[in-house]
Amino acid sequence: MSAKREIQPRGFTVGLALVDFLPVIIFSIMFAILAYRLHLVVFTMGTVLVAFAGLLKATWKLIVAMTGKNIVWMNLQMRTTMPLGFLLILSEIIAQSAVYRTLNIVFVFAHISLASWIFIVLGCVAMIAMSVFAFTLDKNDTQSNWIEQITNTCGQLCFLLAVICA
Template identity: 40%
Template sequence: MAKKNYEDFPLSLAVFDVVPVLLFGAAVIFIGVRFENTWFRIGSVLCALGGTGKVIWKVIIAATKKDIVWMNRQMRVMMPLGFLGMIAGLIAGIQSGAVKWPVIKGMVCSLPAGGFFAVTVLGMICMGIFAGKLDSTKVRSNWIEQTTNAIAQGCFLLGVVSCILK
């Protein structure tokens, strides 16, 4: 498969790409500290590494104009594996009784957490649509995707914090 011809990605885009990774990382750290599950933690680390790899890839594109293809594509493997690990940890927690599903459901659906999580879900749906509709080689498309992702991950963090503070 041929390399894509990316527009001149500005360094500001690469730096802004760090924001959703940090917001997501903070949220899963808050969860992981309270939910001591190895699978969840491994999954969280894989997701964070996938996001970090993508950030580094964008920095390289912005700084050198070189497309290191595997650094972009690694996220297609790391993210699904990471989320699979997190889900496996959650299921194991429910089965062991460490996670009380009715309690979690009640916190997630309460206000304001439920509103924050709803925005997160809508943002992720938009990201899926963008993946199919927007041209990832265009700077404008990347700004739209990253702004949406930053808002979604910020709301995820706010939802988690809202649940913790209950």
């Protein structure tokens, strides 16, 4: 079976493809707020890469839904672009932690609002569910895609609300 045939989803609708933009938009807003608050260049570069990867993947789904055309690289790029973006984000967080090593972590966590904690936990539950879905749901099945997109959107929304409440 060719790679093109393996990743060509069945039954993608324009509605499903449009819903796929929601977590990308929510993620982008959340990390734009964080990047603005933190003023960290590498962190910001990482968030741009992650958002770009998600945008390309969502655009790929929209093209598939509207034309049936499968532009393979738009889907496959996410395997490298998104992890690279998250690696940059993580490296900046680690670097900043080393700089502020004397900062009392308990003090920082104690000042996060209860509402933020609730949203963080809910967002993490959604991301754990997404990890389970990666192994249990059929990527080419429309219903599985709806489940993943709704879960991802809810998780990203929880994280955005956690940032707003912080």
